[in-house]
Amino acid sequence: MKEFQLIEHYFHRQNQQRRDVKLGIGDDCALVQVPENKSLAISCDTLVEGVHFFADMPARELGYKSLAVNLSDLAAMGAEPAWMTLALTLPEVNQTWLQGFSEGLFEAADYYGVSLIGGDTTRGPLSINITIHGLVPNDTALKRSGAKVGDWIYVTGTLGDSALGLNILAGKVQVDADNKDYLIGRHYRPTPRVLAGQSLRSLASSAIDLSDGLMSDLGHILKASEVGAIIDVGSIPQSEAMTSSVSQDDALSYGLTGGEDYELLFTVPESQRGALDTALLHAGVKFSKIGQISAGRELKLLLDGQAFIPNFSGFEHF
């Protein structure tokens, strides 16, 4: 099967494009329109077999997740999703796999309103690269650099579930059947907080999505904002599946260091706390206050007033 036929068959959906796509897949470039009053937010992420996912990950879940992790970057900027390009490197043409992958990808694309506007398929070890494009009103994008001393630190959802799900898949942890399904689901199908991110535009002083783990990602905010933080480890939100599956110490460590939750971490000044409650209620997202920005450059972890040291550390490429 020829490369372009392959792409066309599984990924070409001419009739389901956004109106701002003037030219989609099939020419040398796609052509899109950006409204005058909006900035374009761009990010890219690669998933490599054996590094980011196991070889037996279901194709449909992989398609879904490949887009979801990119949407999470848009969420962290407060941008609305618009378009993506897909670079797919495949060891072989496996029709069943392609069918499942494209279904999962378009399930997420349709839900979040994203058009696939271009791509490239090459032969090689399996990897998926998506470059995502979103729109955000000029001068309203959330950045990592705006946190101020005294701002409160929040996260959406519950933390650590994805890392525990990964350990279950790797056979390192055993849990009961219901919790297993839930936790693996959290690992396979993260829920990018796209609406929550847009709701935070005029409220949050800084934001980031949790891909590497709370400590690591909070570190990025602290570095970019030139501040420190105190985290009340006991207030880090945990799922019931987490608390009923592992020890309290392990649960706290998963919450602090587990990667790939794709929840939002953000800071809000005291003056905006009331508005925050209203805004995120409308977005239908659970959120929790877990600490406060402090002077200096240190990240302090406290549990019941005592310094806390996690059992294990976060994930790092290389």
Place this chain on the structure above:
Amino acid sequence: MKEFQLIEHYFHRQNQQRRDVKLGIGDDCALVQVPENKSLAISCDTLVEGVHFFADMPARELGYKSLAVNLSDLAAMGAEPAWMTLALTLPEVNQTWLQGFSEGLFEAADYYGVSLIGGDTTRGPLSINITIHGLVPNDTALKRSGAKVGDWIYVTGTLGDSALGLNILAGKVQVDADNKDYLIGRHYRPTPRVLAGQSLRSLASSAIDLSDGLMSDLGHILKASEVGAIIDVGSIPQSEAMTSSVSQDDALSYGLTGGEDYELLFTVPESQRGALDTALLHAGVKFSKIGQISAGRELKLLLDGQAFIPNFSGFEHF
């Protein structure tokens, strides 16, 4: 070395960004501005070791070429280059390699006015994916679909050199030292016809860049435009290095089927031929008329009035 430190060290050049980049590498997304009267052109290409390049390709050349092949897609739309994201998958952190690769990449980026605005570095088999972004005045982009019966068919530069250069690298062909350097240079350092593409905006009825080979890429224009073509094989431009290195039959076959020339193929109505001469003279690019668009859907190759069949066929993934 940590992933972000790696990216920062070799790829973070905060002081050399375009003015339309509001936020570059270092946050969840980059933020850029698109002028109101312009469309955004987007394309992506992946280069995989062992598929698109040999393991011993010099890192600097690979960096240059990775961007050049993407710029060629912008050229084919008549777009001016603006920004790129880079997804780099590396088997290991090799500082010498990274230094060379980034130097080659930025050599091309600086020459063509492109800012690197985001990226992702992961561990895995070596591959390079670039998503390129360019700007083109609304409703002036060159497409594959506009060729009309009677339009003349042109190409820039000389054809087949890159494929011959590849065969020299593969040890399949021997040529003398000067020609070897020239032909390998054409393979390693294609010259995306960015200025020529912009000059063609109001003149050409269709355009494409030559990545898969003349016959294959012309086929895309014919399909998109629903027309046929007659090519005068004897008028396909050849370099002196080509004609002095291989038989005339082989030279013609390289010109018809050799991939990766990254020259432009375009069609021009009779009424625009005078304007074309003036426009491309200003762009400083050699160009040659090689045939004419015909009714029907057939591609006819003629040499001295007789049907011509090339010695070998083009490249195809999968």
